[in-house]
Amino acid sequence: MQPDIEKIESRIAYLEELKQWVFNAFEVGQNLNEVFTHVKADKSDVEIFDEIIEQLEQLYGFSKMAFLVVDEEDNDFSLISCQPRNKQNQIQAEVDAQIKCGNFAWALSQTKACVVHSVSMPTTTVLHVLSTKSRVRGMFLGVTEKKVDDVNDSMMSFLTMLLLGIANTLESRELYRYVHEQNANLEKLVASRTKELEEARIEAETASTVKSTFLANMSHEIRTPLTSVIGYAEWLESGSIDNSERQEATGAILRTGRHLLKIINEILDISKIESQKIDLEIMTVPLHNMLDELGHLLSVQAQSKGLKFEVKHNFPLPRCIMTDPTRLKQIMLNLCSNAIKFTDEGEVSVDVAYEKQSGKIKFSVKDSGIGIPDESIDSIFESFTQADSSTTRLYGGTGLGLNISKRLAEMLGGTIQVSSVPGEGSCFAVTVDPGTLNENELAEDYEAFSIKDVTRAETNDPSKLASLTGKVLVADDNSDNQRLVGFYLSKRGIKVVMADNGQQAVEHALVDDFNLVLMDMQMPVVDGLEATELLCSSGYSAPIVALTANASKEDMDKCLAAGCVDFLTKPFDKRRLNQVLEQYLPLAGEEETEQESGTYDEEFEALTQKFLLSLPDKKFNIEIALASQDWAELKSLMHQLKGSSGGYGFSDLGSAAAKVEALIKNQNIDDVDVMIKDFDAEYQKVVGNQKRA
């Protein structure tokens, strides 16, 4: 009996102990349950670990404890919490030792407590990984005085359960933080997107409003004068009007009608500019001529108001510039007539200067007029606005001029700038790109600047030109042009080979040795552009200069892109032609200079006669094309004449042909009839006089 009682007593004692432990365990479980629900970030990770360690100490009696967590970036384990605090170094030493001997790694692979001998002390170390199913988050280390073999398995199982709970809590917190962050980011993103959208919307709305305002203003500006015209006309029709009133009425109708026409033209201009349908015609413009013309026009206007008008030159100035003369004139007229309109006394002047730094030509229109207040300076360039709406009534005008001028100036490679003092006057400065200028093209004084036909005077006298040597290939399908160019070239001692189209040109170029190729851009079979590209891509080395009657910037760019080194516009500027020849051909030595039989003038006259004789035939073809409404053919014929007439000295005929060509190109078939009449007139002049026009 005795041993049984002993056994029973010991068992009871054990059970008591066990019961107590189990109760404690439940309490710990309950306490930690609260920790497990701390998903939000109000407590830091460290605080949570500290709490857990406290609970574990109570239950397991570990003398030392530590939690290590994995660093996301370098996969290193770092101590985040330990107990007692002042023993941290010792604890870290034990951790390092366990890592070194491999127990740490072993513990990582197990999902239970690993009970091992402590390395640095004669105690037992319990290692337990802290991990969820998805990944390892850290490690728990506990030191106990118990012997390794005495550590209870089931107690360790409870530890496993706790640590799993902790690991999951950590994961939840992390996920929560992540979601929170993502939300914050998303909100920021949405806010910035909304702002962007709002800005875009406002921009779009503003643009739309501007358009609507323009339309509204436009209809108003058209309706108002039209109403006036109709009103006056009705009055006339009614018959109840006497003679003086009749004068008044017709005058008003005329005035208003013209004003209306001006507005409509300007609106058309603006819409063309807006839809980018304006083709600039860049050509060599003698500056003196243009300024002269402007001067004549505007002095009349100025004088009628008792104002002085003057053009002031600031030398050096280039004699010629590359620009679109029509548009430039349009700008100048607009600015100058504005200046005159808004000035009641004093003078209006145009200051011309060449700005070396920017390489632009500046025309400054100065007046001593009413001026523009600062706040209005920007708005005057907007359509249908004048500085002050009352000025419209006083001074007239459409309110569109400056808008158009500004856009045109931009198209010509420059700007318009304004400065003004109300009551004293204003200055409108327009700059344009003059194209590439040669240094020695600048005139130093008025005399040099204003020499008319200076180019002809120079080059007409062949004895002034040095002889050149070499061979040039000329490709042009127009026989008139061939003869003309051939003439100029041979006059300078150059050998010429002709080609009628691009294909022939390529064939000649590849077989023969040429110093220079003059390539017409528009030819049948293979045109100049294609031929140039072909030659350049096969490594042809001689320079190719384009001959083109199309002087738009677009066409020029195409020529350069195809591989041309330069271009000459038709009708030929002889000076330019000679420049090109001198650039690419060497001077002839004494022995090579040949004297052509006959004088230059006689030969040129002979050529001109040939051209004149060919005209009736060309005219006939034009008539046929017109009658059969073959616009393509008509355009082509006009194009050819545009290029060749000027070369022989019939520039007006050439211009007239150019105008017809332009109309057909812009599909303005209705206006062709009118222009043909002009052409016919010029034609008659040429043929009738049999002289240079």
Add this chain to the structure above:
Amino acid sequence: MNWTAEKLAAEVSSVCSLPTIYFRLNELVNDIHVSNKDVGALISEDAGLSVRLLRMVNSAFFGFPSGIDTITRAVTVIGTRQLSDLVLMTSVVDMFDGIPNEIANMELFWRHSIATGVSARVLANYHREINVERFFVAGLLHDIGRLVIFQKLPEETTEILSLLDEKEAPLHVAEKQVLGFDHADVGRAMLEQWGLPEHLVVAVGAHHQPSVLDEIDVDSAIVHVADVIANAMGMGWATEVHVPGLDEAAWQQIGLPVSILSPAVEQIKRQYDDAVELIFSDKAVASSAA
């Protein structure tokens, strides 16, 4: 005689039984009063078992960084619960010593079973299971039904095997055709009769078609996938012509990324060789010690 899986199992288990040490161990382990020392003492009674245990614990199978030289220490490392599973494993291997080699090559059979056990254990480890040893046992025992069929029904076995050759069907399909039940059913019945834990019973019974279960539990899923892996790696032979198909749902249930397969296979290879050596050579040791 109309056999059913249960009848067959009953026949066998009456003859073969698990060693007493297994049951004593289970009893001891469930008593919290007992310490690792006590468990160690029990095992030490069986010399053969002790030796095997120490060898196992020191092998790559366990991968423990330092040497373990006492049984008690081994018990601590392995854990008492897992220990009983290991004892079960060694007992089972001993049981089936007497099957003639013409019917089935025993070595190949055990190799496959070991491979499945090792694979299951590795997968369980990745899955962070707390008790990975029981997966080893489940894998080891999953095809036990086959042995029973071979041993008890040699005529039917020949029929099944020829059907296998002709139709190239999976073994369990051929078995169902001839017998009306398959080796998984028999295995389940056997384990049930031995009174082994339910999770083992279920896992063995469902290892070919885990989807048959209403809810695929992780044990069954892991054993199933382990079986496929073992077949695919050609470790031993499971009397199959082709590698059995993988049940997608089972893989999904395990929830591990496919990326673990590569390192897992490496581990399986390493542990397999060790395990085979342990079990086969230990058998020799055990029989000589007995």
